[in-house]
Amino acid sequence: MDIRILRTILHSCEDAEKSIEKTEEYKDFLNTDAFVPRSDVVLRALSTSFSNLLCYKVSKEAYQRYSVRLHVIDTLRELCRITERFQSLRIFRDGETTLKFVENLMDKYLPDVLNECASSYTLTSLTGALMCLAKYNTRFIYYIEKIITKLSYLDYTNESEKLLCYAIHENAHLGLSLSTIERIYSSQRYKLIEEVLLDNFLSTCLNINTEADKDGIEITHSINELLEFAVISPSIFQLICSFLKELFVHLEYAPMVLTFIQATLKRIIAYCENKDKDIIDLYPKYLHSCIILLRIEPHYHTFNSKAYVLERITEFYEENSDDILILLSHFPGWLAFVSDNLINVIT
Numbered sequence: 001m002d003i004r005i006l007r008t009i010l011h012s013c014e015d016a017e018k019s020i021e022k023t024e025e026y027k028d029f030l031n032t033d034a035f036v037p038r039s040d041v042v043l044r045a046l047s048t049s050f051s052n053l054l055c056y057k058v059s060k061e062a063y064q065r066y067s068v069r070l071h072v073i074d075t076l077r078e079l080c081r082i083t084e085r086f087q088s089l090r091i092f093r094d095g096e097t098t099l100k101f102v103e104n105l106m107d108k109y110l111p112d113v114l115n116e117c118a119s120s121y122t123l124t125s126l127t128g129a130l131m132c133l134a135k136y137n138t139r140f141i142y143y144i145e146k147i148i149t150k151l152s153y154l155d156y157t158n159e160s161e162k163l164l165c166y167a168i169h170e171n172a173h174l175g176l177s178l179s180t181i182e183r184i185y186s187s188q189r190y191k192l193i194e195e196v197l198l199d200n201f202l203s204t205c206l207n208i209n210t211e212a213d214k215d216g217i218e219i220t221h222s223i224n225e226l227l228e229f230a231v232i233s234p235s236i237f238q239l240i241c242s243f244l245k246e247l248f249v250h251l252e253y254a255p256m257v258l259t260f261i262q263a264t265l266k267r268i269i270a271y272c273e274n275k276d277k278d279i280i281d282l283y284p285k286y287l288h289s290c291i292i293l294l295r296i297e298p299h300y301h302t303f304n305s306k307a308y309v310l311e312r313i314t315e316f317y318e319e320n321s322d323d324i325l326i327l328l329s330h331f332p333g334w335l336a337f338v339s340d341n342l343i344n345v346i347t
Contacts (some may be wrong), residue, residue, distance in 0.1 A: 005075075006046065013049035020045045024162050040132060050076060099137050106130075106143045114150045120160040123147050127163055134174055145180045152187045164188050169225070182235045193236075194243050196222045201247070201260050227264075230282070231271040237282040240264075245326045261329050287323060290316060294331040309334075310341040317342065 007030070010017055020026040025041040053072050117123055127147045134140040148167065151160055164184045167174060171181065185192050200223045230237040244264065248257045265279070272279045280291050293309045301309065313334075317324040328335050 009049045013052045016045040016048040120154045120157050124159045124163050152183050165191055182233055185236050193239050196226050234282045241326045248329050297333050313338055
């Protein structure tokens with residue numbers, strides 16, 4: 001079908017169009033010259049528009065009213081009709097059989113495709129189609145994860161980046177494994193971690209009412225999604241901490257950043273408590289003993305225990321200064337003591 005007809009149908013229903021107008025899928029749909037039905041978002045909006053057109057009264061005369069309805073029905077049938085060459089093949093006329101056929105194709109040919117494919121374009125299109133099928137057969141999740149693993153080793157394109165981000169946003173329906181989620185977050189850390197945290201930081205600084213503002217609602221949803229994954233993944237948590245440390249350094253240790261880091265940690269701790277977890281399990285294991293001591297405020301330590309903590313932190317700092325800077329931003333009560341101690345050691 002002519003893409004212009006589909007756009008006209010979608011534009012005919014204001015509510016359906018408004019519900020998707022800010023999505024990446026809708027923007028792609030407007031810019032493409034061909035209709036590739038692999039986006040659930042666009043397909044649902046088109047279905048709603050079709051339904052509204054079927055019920056729409058163009059005049060009081062029954063002839064005109066039903067003529068329009070019949071024309072729309074004929075158009076829809078033409079779009080869905082199986083071409084003549086496949087008419088006799090039941091495999092393409094039965095949903096369950098078709099799903100099984102696609103599954104057999106994946107088992108037989110996907111390993112070769114993954115071994116030989118050097119471009120993300122083909123894999124991106126294939127993954128989008130499999131995501132649509134995954135709601136009918138969870139077996140397709142296995143193939144999706146295989147392709148995502150391959151995509152993580154290829155050069156990224158706008159399409160592949162959008163697809164990987166979409167997989168995270170739709171994970172409630174897809175049910176990807178934790179290792180796959182971590183791989184996506186690692187490869188798309190700018191879009192899924194850094195951009196989300198930076199937007200949240202700016203909205204906090206500007207005192208934006210995120211519950212009333214549309215963009216603010218999206219920011220709140222994105223940060224909640226990120227923190228929920230951080231609670232179950234030390235890898236994602238440490239990527240968050242790494243970026244917050246970079247932000248702290250880049251803004252020259254501004255108190256506002258330190259306040260934001262503390263607020264973010266409090267939210268993560270709240271998520272952990274809801275899952276009966278301790279946030280300490282999200283840090284690298286070699287830092288656990290140090291974190292236990294840092295949790296105790298400096299004025300509660302004895303002279304000897306405080307000296308021991310400072311000695312241990314100095315040792316860790318010489319091995320990995322980034323991790324220690326992250327810890328100090330998480331336990332700001334120790335920042336002045338450690339800074340003075342490091343200056344004395346260096347001088």
